[in-house]
Amino acid sequence: MVIDEGILESYGAKAISLKKNEVLFLEGSSALNYYQVAEGIVKMNNFSADGQEFIQGMFKDGESFGEPPLFGGFPYPANADAVIDSLIWKLPKENFIKLLKENFELHLKFCAILSKRLQFKAMMAKEISSYTPEHRVLTLIDYFKKKEDTESANNDYEVPFTRQQIADMTGLRVETVIRAIKALVAKKELQIIKRKVFRAYAA
The missing domain is CATH 1.10.10.10 (Winged helix-like DNA-binding domain superfamily/Winged helix DNA-binding domain)
Incomplete structure (x- = not known):
């Protein structure tokens, strides 16, 4: 688990339900919240011009997703939707930033998580091309x-x-x-x- 659910609640997080295939956010939309899976599976994906899906990542119980736009201040580079019925923790951006400022060990944890995701993307880019x-x-x-x-x-x-x-x-x-x-x-x-x-x- 990235952030303990008790800590999330103490900073104002709310649990929201998603039905299978329900969209949480769309590519190009503003990043306004931190999201963490409580139960279920969420995928982030893009579609090519001919409609082919490319899955950027799959996230399950205890995993977070969609953080880079929160830190970088840019729109979401992919869509996010539920693979199965899911329960998601939603924490407003300003509360998330405050949480990280007041919990430095979690800040370091996110640095490690984002680094591993960059490693995965670099690995897959090499695999696909070579x-x-x-x-x-x-x-x-x-x-x-x-x-x-x-x-x-x-x-x-x-x-x-x-x-x-x-x-x-x-x-x-x-x-x-x-x-x-x-x-x-x-x-x-x-x-x-x-x-x-x-x-x-x-x-």
């Missing part, structure tokens, strides 16, 4: 597997994304992702159990 579909898919899965860092670290990692979501994050067609996953299964890099994709913990 590597095979199989390599792109495996790199994406391994990134999120490492990010989880949970008690199940010594168990096989269940990939929490659909084939379509993997396609939208890697810039591939869903048919290409399906073929890449099949090829990785043949190489024993991945497993498919009851249609779910798994990555071995030792990978």
Whole structure:
């Protein structure tokens, strides 16, 4: 969890509900609030001129999203909408800035989070321009597997994304992702159990 929910409430945060596919904010709109997922999943995305979706990030319980425009004072570079029914903490920008000023350790925490997101974007830009579909898919899965860092670290990692979501994050067609996953299964890099994709913990 980025910010404890008790601290959020003490600074005036409110919990808002989003239905599946409901839009929280649109690309180009002003950044007026800090958002943190209480329950559910939110994705940030863009659409190309021909309507193809590109997912910039997926955020689940305890994760925050959309902070750079709050710090930089620029419009949102992507849309945000709920992947499933979700509950989101919403904190006005001025309260968020005050919270960071009064809690320096949280300020440092956000510096680390934003740095890791920049690393992810740089990694994906390199993957999309330089590597095979199989390599792109495996790199994406391994990134999120490492990010989880949970008690199940010594168990096989269940990939929490659909084939379509993997396609939208890697810039591939869903048919290409399906073929890449099949090829990785043949190489024993991945497993498919009851249609779910798994990555071995030792990978």
